[in-house]
Amino acid sequence: MSSQVEINVSGMSCASCVARVEKSLKKLPGVLDASVNLATEKAKVVYEAPAFDRETLVPTLVKIGFGGSFVTSDAEKLPNLRLQKYRAIYAIILSLPLVLPMLSFNRHMMLLPWIQLLLALPIQFYLGARFYRSGWLALKAKTGNMDLLVALGTSAAFFLSLYHLYLAPYANSMEHPLYFESAAVIITLVLVGKYWEARAKQQATEAIRNLQGLRPDKARVLRDSLEIEIPISALERGDALIVKPGERIAADGKILEGRSFIDESMLTGESIPASKGPGEPVTGGTLNGDGVLLVRIEALGTETTLAKMIRLIENAQAEKPRVQHLVDRISAIFVPLILGISLITLIGWVLATGDWQLAIVRAVAVLVIACPCALGLATPTAIMVGTGMAAKAGILIRDPDAIDNAHKVTTVVFDKTGTLSEGHPRLSRFESLGIETNDLIASILGIQAGSEHPLARALLKEYPDVIMRAARDIKAIPGRGLQGEVEGDTLLIGNQALMDDTGIATQALETIARELETEGQTLSFIATLREKRLLGLMAFRDQIKPSARPAIESLKASGIKTVMLTGDNRGTAAKVAKELGIEHYEAEIKPEQKLKALRDLKAQGARVAMVGDGINDAPALAASDLSFAMGSGTDVAMQSSSITLMRGDLRLVPDSLRLCHAITLKIRQNLFWAFLYNLIGVPLAAMGYLNPMVAAAAMALSSVSVVSNSLLLKLWKSSIPLKA
Numbered sequence: 001m002s003s004q005v006e007i008n009v010s011g012m013s014c015a016s017c018v019a020r021v022e023k024s025l026k027k028l029p030g031v032l033d034a035s036v037n038l039a040t041e042k043a044k045v046v047y048e049a050p051a052f053d054r055e056t057l058v059p060t061l062v063k064i065g066f067g068g069s070f071v072t073s074d075a076e077k078l079p080n081l082r083l084q085k086y087r088a089i090y091a092i093i094l095s096l097p098l099v100l101p102m103l104s105f106n107r108h109m110m111l112l113p114w115i116q117l118l119l120a121l122p123i124q125f126y127l128g129a130r131f132y133r134s135g136w137l138a139l140k141a142k143t144g145n146m147d148l149l150v151a152l153g154t155s156a157a158f159f160l161s162l163y164h165l166y167l168a169p170y171a172n173s174m175e176h177p178l179y180f181e182s183a184a185v186i187i188t189l190v191l192v193g194k195y196w197e198a199r200a201k202q203q204a205t206e207a208i209r210n211l212q213g214l215r216p217d218k219a220r221v222l223r224d225s226l227e228i229e230i231p232i233s234a235l236e237r238g239d240a241l242i243v244k245p246g247e248r249i250a251a252d253g254k255i256l257e258g259r260s261f262i263d264e265s266m267l268t269g270e271s272i273p274a275s276k277g278p279g280e281p282v283t284g285g286t287l288n289g290d291g292v293l294l295v296r297i298e299a300l301g302t303e304t305t306l307a308k309m310i311r312l313i314e315n316a317q318a319e320k321p322r323v324q325h326l327v328d329r330i331s332a333i334f335v336p337l338i339l340g341i342s343l344i345t346l347i348g349w350v351l352a353t354g355d356w357q358l359a360i361v362r363a364v365a366v367l368v369i370a371c372p373c374a375l376g377l378a379t380p381t382a383i384m385v386g387t388g389m390a391a392k393a394g395i396l397i398r399d400p401d402a403i404d405n406a407h408k409v410t411t412v413v414f415d416k417t418g419t420l421s422e423g424h425p426r427l428s429r430f431e432s433l434g435i436e437t438n439d440l441i442a443s444i445l446g447i448q449a450g451s452e453h454p455l456a457r458a459l460l461k462e463y464p465d466v467i468m469r470a471a472r473d474i475k476a477i478p479g480r481g482l483q484g485e486v487e488g489d490t491l492l493i494g495n496q497a498l499m500d501d502t503g504i505a506t507q508a509l510e511t512i513a514r515e516l517e518t519e520g521q522t523l524s525f526i527a528t529l530r531e532k533r534l535l536g537l538m539a540f541r542d543q544i545k546p547s548a549r550p551a552i553e554s555l556k557a558s559g560i561k562t563v564m565l566t567g568d569n570r571g572t573a574a575k576v577a578k579e580l581g582i583e584h585y586e587a588e589i590k591p592e593q594k595l596k597a598l599r600d601l602k603a604q605g606a607r608v609a610m611v612g613d614g615i616n617d618a619p620a621l622a623a624s625d626l627s628f629a630m631g632s633g634t635d636v637a638m639q640s641s642s643i644t645l646m647r648g649d650l651r652l653v654p655d656s657l658r659l660c661h662a663i664t665l666k667i668r669q670n671l672f673w674a675f676l677y678n679l680i681g682v683p684l685a686a687m688g689y690l691n692p693m694v695a696a697a698a699m700a701l702s703s704v705s706v707v708s709n710s711l712l713l714k715l716w717k718s719s720i721p722l723k724a
Helices: 015-026 054-063 074-104 112-128 130-141 146-167 180-205 206-212 307-318 322-353 356-369 370-394 400-406 418-419 437-448 452-462 497-503 508-518 547-556 572-581 589-603 615-623 635-639 651-688 694-716
Strands: 002-010 032-038 041-050 065-070 216-221 226-231 240-243 252-257 260-263 275-277 291-301 395-398 409-412 424-431 472-477 480-487 489-494 522-528 535-541 562-567 584-586 608-612 626-630 643-645
Touching: 002 054, 002 626, 015 032, 015 041, 015 054, 015 130, 015 370, 054 065, 074 112, 074 180, 112 146, 112 180, 130 146, 146 180, 146 322, 180 356, 180 694, 206 307, 260 694, 291 508, 307 370, 322 356, 322 370, 322 472, 322 651, 356 480, 356 694, 370 395, 370 400, 370 651, 370 694, 395 400, 395 651, 400 626, 400 651, 409 418, 409 589, 409 643, 418 562, 418 572, 424 437, 424 452, 424 508, 437 452, 437 480, 437 489, 452 535, 489 497, 497 522, 508 522, 508 572, 547 572, 562 572, 562 589, 572 584, 584 589, 584 694, 589 608, 589 615, 608 615, 608 651, 615 626, 615 694, 643 651, 651 694
Parallel strands: 409 562, 409 608, 562 584, 608 626, 626 643
Antiparallel strands: 002 041, 002 065, 032 041, 216 226, 216 240, 240 291, 252 291, 260 275, 395 643, 424 535, 472 480, 480 489, 489 522, 522 535
């Protein structure tokens, strides 16, 4: 049986580093797969439990030149960001005196050669030591990375200058030019670029940090009639949690006492606080309003909704979309290819001009303009920002393949009950034939007492005071209804299809049934199997969600077809379809027929998205190209889905498709610019059109621009107003 573990990886600088880490981790005994994300600086390792020793992970990373840890909080990452900032500032301070005289174009303002050396020396070998260390470790691993390119390029410029200083120690001779400023400025620009890149990546992970910040450190509980404050880690299932106004709820549970408005906007995107009282569920991380609540804890730690949300987002950010695997293959040969081009440039310029010093400068420009970082960051940063914005709107994307599939969707299939409708039907009419109404109700309640079906709950809610009769041998008939034995007689409760299957005529109530079906109500017949006789009829009305029609209209405006598949009767299905403007529907179908209908659509060439919320939707959700589960639905449906909608607003469906399309577009833009930058920049540098310092500035800018372009996804807006 396979398991997985996440580990933080420090010291990666580009896509080549990612490839090296993945290759080393995959070689470990028992490891089935390893995936590394440059933007989050995390590695996910899938392993075979008995054959794998997780303690080998960190030493393996250290051996190939990287740091590793199993837990790294954001608080621990901030000092590293500050260190990058200070190094960049020190580098700027030391390199400015070298650059300013050049910008003035006045030879007499140039610093003395020995002063240039003293300023460049700490930049090259102290502030730039990371490039040598990382580059050397890459060479030992028989590979290359961006740090190796920077180390080789700046070393060539520095030592050529040192050689010229040896030849002309006291004069700035035109015959012996110095390139100390080039080496210093290249390192400075790379350090500044890395700092801004790290800052941008931190913004990209803002959604995860915000969700993690919803967990309070301490909680008040009632134990032995005493109110005590304890760390959240000491909470136990069943504890009575005291939540005062303005406090965050520490864990998932149900309200025992009190009533208050609960702000759930950070978890669901719902801007209006929900009024909740005794018996109603509350979610850990949500904000209590104006009342004092006593809550019984029912879920802790990784079982809470908040923990599941964070895990879903982290998994989506850790996984690689299909396009990234192609980028990884290109990145694996990128550095060796650049080293080869640099060597050819060196030899070519020597042969063409006979000036080996000029040839070195041209080769240095090739080394420092090449940027595998932009390639490595193009995809993960877009996914990080996009999934973060999705979570803010109440949309949880489970994996990056869902993003890729979303923009290809041509048809959206909806379940009805609990998806298009509120899922909370109410009994609107009860008819009995040849039997006392209260007696029939008492028998029906006995059969439906343990049922979780919405119609059963509606009936129990309508008659809370009726004493139900004992029932046994109760069993559900999928897509049809229920049967059970009461006082020696087997009763059937279900739809028209169940009556037809058992040969029970319904003509006695046919007029009433047609009238109710025309009004879009759901019918449930009651019959005795022993006598094969109809005993009565119940009608239920389920309200269509206010968000259903605008969602359907939005999908149709985007050229996407809509289909409804329901086990409900044809009259109800027809009325709902007409009211919402759904082009095609199928009614009175079983779960396996729903699955077949979906497969038929795919066979006709449609790329199908399925929206559902119940256990009977799970097979269809799993078989669709893209699946949506309503967060208010069952865990089975949520586990079968690609995207979970944390609230029942169907406008989130077209919102999800729009956002996934925006993420895909950003990935393509990032990859286009990353490839174009290298395809144009490297030849220009090889032909001598780029000064090494200009090349270094362009290289630093490329990574920053890719991350910044991804951050533009923060401008995306949901069609549903969010709380400010």
